[in-house]
Amino acid sequence: MSNNSFIVLKKELKDAIRDRRSVMAALSYSIGTPLIMCLVFIAMIDKFSSPDALYINIAGQDRAPGLIRHLAGADIHSEMNLKDDQDSVKDINLIIDDDYQDDLRRGLPAKVLIQADFSNENLKASISRLQREISGFTQELGAIRLIARGVTPGVVRPIDVEVEDMARPEAKGGFIIGVALFTMIYSVFISGMNLAIDTSAGERERNSLALMLSLPIKASDLVLGKLFAVACFALLGLLLITVSSKIAYSFVPWQELGVNVNLSFGFIVMLLLVCMPLAFLAAVMQLFVSFMAKTFKEAQSYLTIVLIVPMGMAMVTGYNIGPDVLKWLPVSGQQKALMEVVKGNVIPWDSLLVATAVTFLMTFGLAAGLVKMLKREQTVFGL
């Protein structure tokens, strides 16, 4: 970096720090997003998991004291036993058939009916918990009947299915980690955006661009200075979002989902290193697009469109629905590698290195194009 680009960098940073709009843009996304995500995750966990003590409507519970006792052992109770209003009742009806006791006594299948809105995400976990407990009770009862008849219960269980979950607790939250990582990586695109526009299209709008280019400095020095300034903001945003994510996510009760989302110090360092090239790519891309615009507003609308590309790539990777080629590309490549690390797997060095190389190549290409663009009369004067 030459002396002149360092002078430009110093000035751009000083100018940007005094620009409330630029600073707010960098801060609000980086601090706000983890907070919102944290609230969303807490709400989601609350929604998807069944409460410890599950209260439902049970009709005719007098007819099935054994079943009710079994359910109570699994912390499933009738709403009539609700002690206080704090535990809300789930809208699930368990109806014990009128002939339940008769059927049971005669050895016929006794009927119970589970009534609920099965499309309601809020109830899914609770419904399957109820079904599991009832079928457990059924098996227990069946086994006792067989033993009473001198038959070993094993004969009606020809296959004994055993399940062993090999996944590490870290790996289970794959989807959540994907989304969380997406918000972090995307911060490099959001945090520097305002500064990128201000220092390019804004410079033209203020009529200072031609003045800058009339100075005895190389266009490449000007571009480098601005590029580093925008990248500094992008990296600052990234650093902030990792720190605020670490704090915010520690408030989410992950154990209820059986997953473990923990941003260790080592991981944060790794995230910063892996995303550093992305910060430069984001910066040069934003400068390139905004230098083509004549005004701040115009640049803003161009960038909003252009930023859909990295957002789409990161999102598709986060949800793990993209084609395989994405792992070699910027943004998605880095994200994929980081996701593997969070899941406790080995780093896919080959794809990460290729993605990083592609990131650097694109950055150099765009920077060279930008220098060329600033030497064209049409760009400078918007002819």
Place this chain on the structure above:
Amino acid sequence: MIEVRNMSKKIADVQALSELNFTAEDGCITGLLGPNGAGKTTCLRTLFDLLKPDSGSAIIDGIDVSSSPLQAKRQLGLFPDPFGLYERLTPFEYIQYFAELNGLASGAAREATDKVIEQLQMRDIANRRCKGFSQGQRMKTALAQAIVHQPKNIVLDEPTRGLDVMSTRTLRGLLLDLKAQGHCVLFSTHVMQEVTALCDKVVVMANGRAVAQGSPEELCEQAGERDLEDAFIKLIGTDEGIAA
């Protein structure tokens, strides 16, 4: 010294400059006088390598702008129109920034900035951010930026546009000072009073050409008119005069 030799430049479909020739000497104030669209600003932009002439050349103190632009630009200071101030910087920071980019080391840049702030009597505003400055304060800041690195040649694009009488008088005084110090001062204008009050030499431009050159008196003589405005109208042809 600034020399423009046989310079032609076409922008889109318009022949902005055609075979333009003139010289601005050191220790002189040279005015580029012409109606709007005569090619004054285009000409000044070619001096800074912002526009590349199709043919001909601009030579600053013997250095050809198109072959060694950085070296040529080091001999120049630009007072642009519009000023292009950074609203969030103070004049001190702004001027020092340009001093450093013009090649002064940071210590020397600070000293030079201090000196030019003293020279332009802008100590009272030196550490206030430029946002909200009056046109006169902006003018001083822009001029300080143009001369902080003590360039031999100072180029001003429509310097008095939007200035009140007081600021205009200040600016004139400053330009005369620069002339007295031996600088080459070249400015573009369409204001007759400016030319009469300041210029040692006037280059009358129309349609991208220099249609007449000389001191204001010589121009009047050439056109056979007593008033410079009448002489100007006559020299550029009445059509252009009305269009302006």
